[in-house]
Amino acid sequence: MTLEAPLKSPPRYQRRGLMLVLSSPSGAGKTSISRRVLELEPEVTMSVSVTTRPKRPAEVEGRDYYFVDEARFRAMVERGELLEHALVYGHHYGTPRAAVEAALAAGRDVLFDIDWQGAQQLREAAADDVVGVFILAPSLAALEQRLRSRAQDSEEVVRYRLARVAADVTHWAEYEYVLINHELEASVAAVRAILAAERLKRRRQPFLSEFVQQFRTGSGEG
Amino acid sequence: MTLEAPLKSPPRYQRRGLMLVLSSPSGAGKTSISRRVLELEPEVTMSVSVTTRPKRPAEVEGRDYYFVDEARFRAMVERGELLEHALVYGHHYGTPRAAVEAALAAGRDVLFDIDWQGAQQLREAAADDVVGVFILAPSLAALEQRLRSRAQDSEEVVRYRLARVAADVTHWAEYEYVLINHELEASVAAVRAILAAERLKRRRQPFLSEFVQQFRTGSGEG
Numbered sequence: 495m496t497l498e499a500p501l502k503s504p505p506r507y508q509r510r511g512l513m514l515v516l517s518s519p520s521g522a523g524k525t526s527i528s529r530r531v532l533e534l535e536p537e538v539t540m541s542v543s544v545t546t547r548p549k550r551p552a553e554v555e556g557r558d559y560y561f562v563d564e565a566r567f568r569a570m571v572e573r574g575e576l577l578e579h580a581l582v583y584g585h586h587y588g589t590p591r592a593a594v595e596a597a598l599a600a601g602r603d604v605l606f607d608i609d610w611q612g613a614q615q616l617r618e619a620a621a622d623d624v625v626g627v628f629i630l631a632p633s634l635a636a637l638e639q640r641l642r643s644r645a646q647d648s649e650e651v652v653r654y655r656l657a658r659v660a661a662d663v664t665h666w667a668e669y670e671y672v673l674i675n676h677e678l679e680a681s682v683a684a685v686r687a688i689l690a691a692e693r694l695k696r697r698r699q700p701f702l703s704e705f706v707q708q709f710r711t712g713s714g715e716g
Numbered sequence: 717m718t719l720e721a722p723l724k725s726p727p728r729y730q731r732r733g734l735m736l737v738l739s740s741p742s743g744a745g746k747t748s749i750s751r752r753v754l755e756l757e758p759e760v761t762m763s764v765s766v767t768t769r770p771k772r773p774a775e776v777e778g779r780d781y782y783f784v785d786e787a788r789f790r791a792m793v794e795r796g797e798l799l800e801h802a803l804v805y806g807h808h809y810g811t812p813r814a815a816v817e818a819a820l821a822a823g824r825d826v827l828f829d830i831d832w833q834g835a836q837q838l839r840e841a842a843a844d845d846v847v848g849v850f851i852l853a854p855s856l857a858a859l860e861q862r863l864r865s866r867a868q869d870s871e872e873v874v875r876y877r878l879a880r881v882a883a884d885v886t887h888w889a890e891y892e893y894v895l896i897n898h899e900l901e902a903s904v905a906a907v908r909a910i911l912a913a914e915r916l917k918r919r920r921q922p923f924l925s926e927f928v929q930q931f932r933t934g935s936g937e938g
Contacts, residue, residue, distance in 0.1 A: 664932070671913070684912060696893060699894060709859065
């Protein structure tokens with residue numbers, strides 16, 4: 495039998511990159527989960543959205559969002575520079591296309607912290623590449639406690655946010671995975687497991703067809 | 717606002733159990749991976765097949781297989797006691813139905829170490845519950861080395877096995893996940909990630925619809 499040289503490990507770029515979309519109603523802990531996943535997964539790039547919403551004190555330009563005015567946002571939409579965009583409670587949000595496409599082309603996975611409207615548009619644009627995870631607070635009581643502790647908001651503001659959650663949560667059934675965020679590190683591990691599993695899906699490993707061929711041609715020559 | 721009592725954690729039995737099917741051509745290391753996954757995942761039950769193949773010295777009745785004669789096997793088929801069964805290179809193999817159904821009903825996941833024929837039948841019987849993982853050796857050279865080191869087999873036997881691999885490997889594209897077994901512990905971690913991710917699939921958490929409801933009814937009363 496003539497043994498062919500073993501195939502080299504497939505080059506990194508041959509794996510199909512995936513778009514890991516984390517969505518949730520507010521107060522479920524999604525942002526903390528995203529940050530921790532990014533710390534632990536060096537091969538994942540965060541998609542940084544543009545928004546017309548005012549910057550909050552703790553937020554950093556270019557890390558949390560690119561903050562732009564309405565005119566700039568409209569120009570980006572008109573030039574097709576956004577992969578998806580949505581109006582969310584009075585403010586515009588969008589995903590710059592170029593950064594995502596560059597990351598995917600380099601075989602990197604991209605994490606999106608976007609709402610259900612953005613997720614719907616990403617699925618329309620690239621269904622096969624989208625892995626959707628919907629994150630829920632462990633209970634209404636826990637959620638309410640969290641929203642109240644977040645700032646010195648009035649009862650009215652808290653009630654407004656709970657009403658938003660009631661509307662947003664109805665989109666849970668559009669996501670392939672649903673995660674109840676009981677505890678941060680357990681939820682981070684769960685998201686990383688989803689990432690690891692999705693990378694092993696047959697259709698995300700386009701080099702397999704050629705790889706398998708060695709077992710057929712090699713032994714066929716015996 | 718009237719807060720409803722938070723829902724209790726969903727009872728264990730409400731999760732839909734899954735059937736984790738590991739298949740591979742011989743020599744890819746599937747049996748070692750299965751054993752290690754079972755050690756580390758106490759909530760997973762192994763499905764022990766019945767077979768008419770003779771017991772090998774290292775094998776244990778009831779752990780590796782239930783060893784039966786042809787008449788007993790035929791009787792099990794006739795009584796519908798097997799979930800799937802197949803003739804594999806001259807020997808019959810089958811999965812006893814009762815043990816699997818009891819485990820799934822108790823909310824336990826079941827691991828199957830079966831070939832592509834058995835996997836096809838399981839998918840026909842219970843497609844939604846089947847998670848298929850196909851395991852490959854890292855290269856033809858590694859596979860051949862492994863088959864040669866396994867016993868003092870003749871060159872003819874090794875060549876026969878390689879020919880079997882060439883036939884069996886063609887079924888890789890029927891599996892949702894494909895894993896190249898470069899190193900045991902990495903492969904075990906990969907299978908465990910698949911298990912963790914699949915448990916988080918929305919459709920495997922039938923309690924979610926009721927769980928989500930609390931966020932709507934609670935805040936709607938505010």
